[in-house]
Amino acid sequence: MPDAVLRAEGLTKRYGGITALEDVSLSLAAGEVLALLGANGAGKSTLVKMLSGNVTPDSGSIAIGGAERHLTSPRVAFEAGVATVHQELSLFGSLTVAQNILIGREALGRLGHIKEETSLRRATALLAEIGVPDIAADARLGTLSLAQRQLVEIAKAISFDPRVLILDEPTSALGLTDVHRLLSVVRGLRAKGRAIIFISHRMEEIETIADSVTILRSGRKVGAFPRQSFTRDRALELMLGETQQQLHAVPPPPPAVQTTPPILQVADLRLDGRLNGVSFDLRPGEVLGLAGLEGQGQKDMLFALFGLFRRGLRGDVIIRGQARRASRPLQAIAAGLAFIPDDRKNMGGFMFLPIAHNIAVTILDRLRRFLFLNARRETAIVAELIQRLAIKCASADAPLGSLSGGNQQKVIAAKWLAFERDIYLFCDPTRGVDAGARETIYATIRDLAAAGKGIILYSTDMVEFPILCSRVLVFRGGKIAGSVSGAEVSEESILALSFQDTGAVAA
């Protein structure tokens, strides 16, 4: 394309040893909508952050309108003509719509004072231009709905008069009517000659709006084609790539026998804006996976079970026949739950305390003799767990923070193994964990299941579901969109359910 508005060549970014993006190139013409597609962690957000000036590439170049630009900050990106609508909106709840749209670019009077009237007029005109005249420019942003805020964010991006507009999952939180409205706004912008990068997990949207589709997987560009040759099957195939066969070596546990009474029953669980009526059973010995695209409620589900939401939770959680819905972790633990979090630093462990203290923290009651802790028993229990989980450490007195991520995670698992519970909630337990520790954690999960515990596993790494889970629930929009069990559990089936139609989006 000789008339490319945006041309990116060989963009690469590494964080430590992990490659977030490798040698990705793309070009975009005026009036073109390019859809960016990829599973979680494929590198979409890294690419977006590069183009919006939030991340600088290790290598590669970005040219806008033929001139190479170094997008070193959001401000530089705006000036270069790239405006981005991020997933986390860049708006201010306490300011008005007009103040939000024109922040930093207000019309100033002779004394340097902001001309509010001019701002209001300009904002009103911008809102009309993108086709949403019903949003009042003087309304407080905090009073608007999420969909309206999304549109305000677009108006803000348009106010920079950008040549390239990036929309990062603008529809992920919207209902069908709002999606229609947003897509028609995008169509209007395309007609006015803006080049648009559109990111969405919804295939039907991509089919209606995109002129071309680029697919990323594990930080690489694995496919690009015009809309005419785009098919869902081809896209899914490219997003998945070859599955990691070697991990399938150990067979998943057999599906739980349906005759055992459930250890945990969840009925119509709801949490404002996060869960919209979730029901399922968990049986002893079962490893139940919670899958789905990021932010569809599966993680909230785990948090809710463990009492991490103080209020707003409705519906029933029944553990061994008793109502045990928790509004604080202490209640959940008393009900027999254990929780291994993904955020080791903030929720999992005490980084400056010795490994032994980290492991024994759950069983201090049992270690107590009169007023004091029985140090010898503590040492024995800790040593046994360190050996069982093959935790690599100089000694049990070393601070948790001195261990590798994988070994930290093993310590956090160990603390809940010491304090035997009935149900183990694993929240992305292998995030940032090396291959060796991964195997240990998988083995631990299988052992727990074999011992008749109930396991719920949330993971952002879809590879884990087929090798660990006897059943997987796929979440979408805070609900269970479908479930697969036994031999049906595969990355393909999970991804297909994650991207499934919610109802056709009309053109």
Next chain:
Amino acid sequence: MRRFRERLGDHIGPLCCAIGVVAVVIVYAVYQPAVLSAFGIASLANASVTLALAGLGQTVVLMTGALDLSIGSEISLVNCFAATFMGGSTTSIVLVVVASLLIGLAVGAINGLVVAYGRVAPLIATFCTSFVYAGISLTLRPQPGGSIPDSFANLLTGNWGLLPFSALLLLLAVLVIWLPVFRSRLGRFILAYGDNPESAFASGIPVRKVGMAAYMLAGLFAAIAGLFLAAETTSGDPSIGNVYTLNSLAAAVLGGVALTGGRGGMLGPILGAILLSIILNVLSIVGISAFWQDFIEGGILMLVLGLAGIRLLRAQSWMTLLGRSQS
């Protein structure tokens, strides 16, 4: 109706303070009718204006989501400087006033550098700098003393009928500093930065400069407060500002300024300062011992700051609740 409730929500702090002020003044006047005389009003105004100025300074920083524990020391520093160097001639008075304001901006800039550029937590950073400023004050004036010319003292503390000059000083500070700042882009940036720092950065707002400017403005208000105290007491005292650190926080919070940033105006802290000053004044007039005064004052502060946290109890997730309390 929704708009009305929204507006009421915005002004609930100042509104409550205004009602409180009227109520306290009525009670006060019943016991002590002289309060409503020209002299009574002037002395109440004098007591309130220093705290109002400190409260305004504190508010600017609070609006960015930070706080300034060095305001009291800044006030003392300027107070000691002015009482030591003011002399008697008009030229020296003007020079010292200008220098005092520059000192306020400078100490504010130091806070801003440490917090915004040095990335030290505001609480610790300003607590530390407060000792630095206190040390300088003590070097300038090991004992309370110094002198302030009558002309300067009368200019700030006199009254014109029922209208105390101190009230005019406050009005002037609002007109010359507060309104221009908050009608300009800087004020908008301060609010936006406090509302959502990540959004502010993503919107291309120069966030570190904004953080620094907020501390400089706080220093400027503290300097005016220090000059006013010099006029009121006609001397310099290295510990005179101490009480204003915590009281300025209380005045701001009482006036509806959120400790979490992004919200606040100038009316709230001013009314909060007046209310708090009158209450403290009443306590001493009624003859409550100094010990109980501190006790009650501390209790009021805890109550007000605690009430400010009630909003957080609406948080859905434990993680947000626990995360927020650390600032």
